Amino acid sequence: MTFSLQTLTTLNEQFAHPHLTFVAVEGDLIKAQLRYAERAGVEIHLQGAHVTHWQSNDGVENLFTSSSALYQTGVPIRGGNPIIFPQFGAGDMPQHGFARNARWRVLDSTSSDTDTRLVLALTAADLNEKQRHAWQHAFVLTLTLTLTEFTLTSELQVQNTDVVPFAFTFGFHTYLAVSQITSAEISGLAYLNYMDNLLEKQILTEQRPRVLIDRFTDRRYQQIPDEIFLTDTATGRTVAMATSGCQDAFVWNPWATAEGGFKDLTPGSYQYFVCIEPGCMRKQVMLKNGERFVAKQQLKIQLTS
Numbered sequence: 001m002t003f004s005l006q007t008l009t010t011l012n013e014q015f016a017h018p019h020l021t022f023v024a025v026e027g028d029l030i031k032a033q034l035r036y037a038e039r040a041g042v043e044i045h046l047q048g049a050h051v052t053h054w055q056s057n058d059g060v061e062n063l064f065t066s067s068s069a070l071y072q073t074g075v076p077i078r079g080g081n082p083i084i085f086p087q088f089g090a091g092d093m094p095q096h097g098f099a100r101n102a103r104w105r106v107l108d109s110t111s112s113d114t115d116t117r118l119v120l121a122l123t124a125a126d127l128n129e130k131q132r133h134a135w136q137h138a139f140v141l142t143l144t145l146t147l148t149e150f151t152l153t154s155e156l157q158v159q160n161t162d163v164v165p166f167a168f169t170f171g172f173h174t175y176l177a178v179s180q181i182t183s184a185e186i187s188g189l190a191y192l193n194y195m196d197n198l199l200e201k202q203i204l205t206e207q208r209p210r211v212l213i214d215r216f217t218d219r220r221y222q223q224i225p226d227e228i229f230l231t232d233t234a235t236g237r238t239v240a241m242a243t244s245g246c247q248d249a250f251v252w253n254p255w256a257t258a259e260g261g262f263k264d265l266t267p268g269s270y271q272y273f274v275c276i277e278p279g280c281m282r283k284q285v286m287l288k289n290g291e292r293f294v295a296k297q298q299l300k301i302q303l304t305s
């Protein structure tokens with residue numbers, strides 16, 4: 001399959017509307033600016049189909065993107081909401097697979113009274129030779145982003161267009177912004193088993209009704225519920241994360257202990273985000289040829305007055 005390259009000009013000619021514009025980013029990257037209502041908006045980089053900013057209609061930024069993030073072809077952006085596929089974490093391929101490094105194409109965008117949408121896709125034809133070689137399967141990944149006043153929904157569809165089955169892991173690697181990490185409380189994880197990457201991968205059970213982040217944290221919680229809540233006790237804001245098709249969720253914060261290992265994190269940044277990352281990481285998803293798999297993450301802002 002071959003496609004013609006979507007340039008800034010052709011993207012704007014074909015898809016732009018009053019709530020969608022494509023703009024150039026440093027280097028040769030392109031991002032989409034999608035809006036809904038007066039102040040709700042998202043920025044999505046075509047590289048990685050990566051949401052780097054999400055402002056809800058109260059004008060508040062809900063995602064953390066590093067001020068030292070790199071915007072270069074083939075380099076993942078630190079922060080926001082990367083899509084991880086077909087390998088979460090380390091393995092045969094480079095860390096976290098290729099979907100976050102590859103340039104996705106725009107399929108469609110709509111704008112109505114109820115929401116604004118953008119649909120992006122990635123296929124084997126969009127990969128470079130090294131990536132195609134590392135994962136020799138025919139597939140179509142489709143990401144539909146839907147924006148309303150206070151919600152951002154990411155629906156990821158994986159379609160096996162190959163003649164043989166394939167298996168993969170995936171995740172929404174969501175960097176949620178907090179005013180101060182010590183004000184962050186996560187609920188919905190009580191009594192779940194988790195694998196602690198920092199304690200020799202031991203399987204432990206979460207005993208706390210509300211999980212506080214007070215140290216370097218890198219855990220994979222198992223059999224997550226349909227909703228997880230992140231409350232910022234300093235602002236009274238809660239992000240309700242509703243998911244489907246996701247078995248696990250990583251909770252990650254490098255703390256001062258480990259953030260120095262990330263050259264694209266400005267010192268002290270660990271205080272302003274926590275990653276909650278729903279997906280299927282423990283067990284691979286098996287997809288027969290011709291089959292589709294769908295996973296969804298909806299982020300909804302709840303305000304306490």
Ligand code: TA6
Nearest residue numbers: 089095096218250251252275277
């Ligand atoms: O949160 C899961 C995780 O794989 C962590 O182990 C941590 O290293 C993080 O993602 C960041 O990974 P990255 O490849 O983006 O540097």
